Amino acid sequence: MILIRTSASLARQKLSWQMFRQCPACFSTSAGTTPLERIRNIGISAHIDSGKTTLTERILFYTGRISEMHEVRGKDGVGALMDSMELERQRGITIQSAATYTIWDGHNINIIDTPGHVDFTVEVERALRVLDGAVLVLCAVGGVQSQTLTVNRQMKRYSVPCLAFINKLDRMGANPYRVLNQLRSKLHHNAAFVQLPIGLESNVKGIIDLVDQKAVYFEGDFGTVVREDEIPGDMRAEAEEHRMELIEHLSNVDDVIGEMFLEEKTPTQAELHAGIRRACLQQTFTPVFVGTALKNKGVQPLLDGVLRYLPNPSEVKNFALQENKKGEEEKVLMHTARDKSHRFVALAFKLEAGRFGQLTYMRVYQGSIKKGDNIFNSRTGKKVKVSRLVQMHSNNMEDVNEVYAGDICALFGIDCASGDTFTSDAKWNLSMESMYVPDPVISMAIKPKNSKDMDTFGKAVNRFTREDPTYRIYWDNDSKETIASGMGELHLEIYAQRMAREYGCEVEMGKPKVAFRETVTSPIEFDYLHKKQSGGAGQFGRVIGILEPLPPDENTKNMFNDETVGTNIPKTFIPAIEKGFRESCEKGMLAGYKVKGVKFRLQDGASHMVDSNEISFILAAQGAMKQAFVKGLWIIIEPVMSVEITAPEEFQGTVTGHVNKRHGIITGTDSNFGWFTVYCEVPLNDMFGYATELRSATQGKGEFSMEYSSYAPARSDVMEQIINEFQGPTVVEATKKRGRR
Numbered sequence: 001m002i003l004i005r006t007s008a009s010l011a012r013q014k015l016s017w018q019m020f021r022q023c024p025a026c027f028s029t030s031a032g033t034t035p036l037e038r039i040r041n042i043g044i045s046a047h048i049d050s051g052k053t054t055l056t057e058r059i060l061f062y063t064g065r066i067s068e069m070h071e072v073r074g075k076d077g078v079g080a081l082m083d084s085m086e087l088e089r090q091r092g093i094t095i096q097s098a099a100t101y102t103i104w105d106g107h108n109i110n111i112i113d114t115p116g117h118v119d120f121t122v123e124v125e126r127a128l129r130v131l132d133g134a135v136l137v138l139c140a141v142g143g144v145q146s147q148t149l150t151v152n153r154q155m156k157r158y159s160v161p162c163l164a165f166i167n168k169l170d171r172m173g174a175n176p177y178r179v180l181n182q183l184r185s186k187l188h189h190n191a192a193f194v195q196l197p198i199g200l201e202s203n204v205k206g207i208i209d210l211v212d213q214k215a216v217y218f219e220g221d222f223g224t225v226v227r228e229d230e231i232p233g234d235m236r237a238e239a240e241e242h243r244m245e246l247i248e249h250l251s252n253v254d255d256v257i258g259e260m261f262l263e264e265k266t267p268t269q270a271e272l273h274a275g276i277r278r279a280c281l282q283q284t285f286t287p288v289f290v291g292t293a294l295k296n297k298g299v300q301p302l303l304d305g306v307l308r309y310l311p312n313p314s315e316v317k318n319f320a321l322q323e324n325k326k327g328e329e330e331k332v333l334m335h336t337a338r339d340k341s342h343r344f345v346a347l348a349f350k351l352e353a354g355r356f357g358q359l360t361y362m363r364v365y366q367g368s369i370k371k372g373d374n375i376f377n378s379r380t381g382k383k384v385k386v387s388r389l390v391q392m393h394s395n396n397m398e399d400v401n402e403v404y405a406g407d408i409c410a411l412f413g414i415d416c417a418s419g420d421t422f423t424s425d426a427k428w429n430l431s432m433e434s435m436y437v438p439d440p441v442i443s444m445a446i447k448p449k450n451s452k453d454m455d456t457f458g459k460a461v462n463r464f465t466r467e468d469p470t471y472r473i474y475w476d477n478d479s480k481e482t483i484a485s486g487m488g489e490l491h492l493e494i495y496a497q498r499m500a501r502e503y504g505c506e507v508e509m510g511k512p513k514v515a516f517r518e519t520v521t522s523p524i525e526f527d528y529l530h531k532k533q534s535g536g537a538g539q540f541g542r543v544i545g546i547l548e549p550l551p552p553d554e555n556t557k558n559m560f561n562d563e564t565v566g567t568n569i570p571k572t573f574i575p576a577i578e579k580g581f582r583e584s585c586e587k588g589m590l591a592g593y594k595v596k597g598v599k600f601r602l603q604d605g606a607s608h609m610v611d612s613n614e615i616s617f618i619l620a621a622q623g624a625m626k627q628a629f630v631k632g633l634w635i636i637i638e639p640v641m642s643v644e645i646t647a648p649e650e651f652q653g654t655v656t657g658h659v660n661k662r663h664g665i666i667t668g669t670d671s672n673f674g675w676f677t678v679y680c681e682v683p684l685n686d687m688f689g690y691a692t693e694l695r696s697a698t699q700g701k702g703e704f705s706m707e708y709s710s711y712a713p714a715r716s717d718v719m720e721q722i723i724n725e726f727q728g729p730t731v732v733e734a735t736k737k738r739g740r741r
Contacts, residue, residue, distance in 0.1 A: 040107060043131045168293075190253060205217060257275040389402070518588035541619065542606035547624075635714070
């Protein structure tokens with residue numbers, strides 16, 4: 001029997017923190033920095049309530065970063081360290097991604113804990129944009145859920161290698177084998193266990209390490225005593241079977257292990273570790289770890305897996321975009337050397353209003369900066385001085401003098417926007433590839449309760465819209481109201497509460513408005529002549545072509561095609577026609593919503609040597625759009641949400657009835673140990689107030705999550721009501737008659 005990493009080891013880990021603070025050189029190379037091989041930038045991502053923040057809290061405890069652990073819901077009056085906002089502790093959810101760093105086994109690990117709610121999906125986007133690896137946390141009962149699919153898509157978008165951690169083995173109904181099958185079938189991961197649980201639910205004793213072929217137990221008050229032992233006799237056959245399954249899945253994607261498999265050789269522990277690392281970095285294999293963060297089991301081996309299998313910054317290729325002499329964008333590879341041999345490049349990926357002004361989170365991709373240096377914003381060209389440089393530990397700051405490529409840091413007093421690139425050279429026009437920002441799906445009217453608070457309201461809006469690109473505020477001329485747009489009801493509600501708490505400005509929210517869109521159902525030919533003569537130079541422009549619908553999977557964008565041949569329309573006027581088309585799409589004529597899912601095919605036209613100018617063709621394109629509206633059949637499309645509802649089986653009939661009442665289409669069902677899950681697609685317009693209805697119908701036991709799926713044609717009664725409100729009943733009847741013709 002061997003004892004490893006006991007509570008004495010935890011004391012050593014804490015001692016290493018004190019040594020690090022007193023003598024950073026002990027952890028450094030000759031260049032004065034931590035070597036790249038000993039740095040990991042990771043994110044913790046998952047569906048709502050899968051245990052991300054609890055896991056992060058355990059990681060910080062076991063690495064000696066914090067001296068005691070607290071729970072997410074804050075029942076002890078403290079709450080989890082990474083949920084630093086009061087609202088987060090009250091609701092038991094993560095709203096903002098929180099950054100921290102810690103040391104494990106001599107490695108510096110930067111960690112970002114991200115929210116699970118789809119309403120705060122931009123927090124996950126910007127975290128994954130700057131990270132090198134991720135831990136995908138899955139609930140042993142819930143498995144792969146709707147937001148897991150979103151997080152998985154985001155990881156693929158930014159090519160982030162990941163480990164999977166099946167958490168909550170202690171919950172009633174835990175089934176990690178089912179979750180592994182879902183990883184393979186729903187997320188299409190080539191995944192296999194590298195660990196097996198010893199016992200489930202209330203009987204969780206420890207884990208079996210399939211690579212090193214040993215049992216690991218977590219003892220002591222907080223699981224700090226990690227004991228290795230032989231695999232229990234009753235689990236040896238199962239462990240051997242899953243080890244062979246691991247080798248088989250690995251052999252399909254790794255040449256070295258594949259050759260050994262064909263030659264019927266058994267890989268050694270070192271060969272298996274090396275094979276898993278190679279495949280993980282290539283994103284062709286996902287190692288699956290198991291444990292329960294709440295019960296303090298399986299966290300230390302997961303940390304070992306992070307160091308062993310996830311990449312360090314030098315193993316990830318990062319590119320910036322730069323314009324060449326021809327005006328074309330070309331990619332520039334970032335150099336990861338942790339010294340001053342290359343010019344400084346960093347991306348500002350998150351803004352936050354701190355106690356001392358705006359805090360700008362940055363990922364350094366190349367070179368280094370120290371306190372007092374001047375850097376330049378590539379977008380604005382402005383020079384800024386680095387007056388204070390910090391590393392974040394949730395909402396606590398630790399001052400540092402210098403940061404290098406691969407580090408994540410924060411700066412004060414820098415005026416910028418989320419996604420800006422900073423360099424050390426004013427003439428170096430460089431831009432890091434931007435992150436994806438989804439469009440808002442819901443809007444509500446917003447105004448201060450007290451008209452005297454308008455200035456404060458303006459300050460709050462200015463700050464929150466800079467921090468969060470998915471939270472948008474604008475003035476609607478038609479309704480004469482200020483409109484707030486976001487990713488969901490919860491998203492808008494959280495910002496309204498933050499205005500009251502952080503600025504003392506209470507606001508009133510109006511009825512939610514859905515982002516309806518207008519589109520055409522079939523191709524329409526147009527031939528429009530704009531001609532105006534009122535003495536002196538006139539206006540002349542003629543456009544001929546077809547306005548046609550785009551395929552359903554592209555109905556959230558518009559396209560402009562120039563198919564003209566010859567010089568009937570000079571090429572200098574083509575951009576003006578496109579501008580007129582796109583301006584017309586900003587407000588449709590059916591109900592005033594944006595026009596989407598249409599292609600403007602310009603085929604011919606005419607111009608005048610004297611009277612044709614840019615404004616003539618802008619107005620001609622707008623006239624062609626009006627002509628197409630009169631001639632064509634237009635419809636309204638609405639956002640449809642992918643909804644996942646989980647509740648006890650006795651309420652299945654009630655829940656199904658509610659889905660049907662809200663015009664939802666059930667796409668699948670699942671049942672597991674007395675609980676059922678319904679997968680369905682429901683129009684967003686029909687989802688308002690569903691949280692309250694579900695809770696009251698299931699005695700508070702039901703829960704649901706939803707995310708944007710697609711745009712689809714609205715029902716005729718919804719369409720009629722919307723047009724009626726905008727144009728009046730006579731126009732609705734005229735539209736119906738045109739449709740019948």
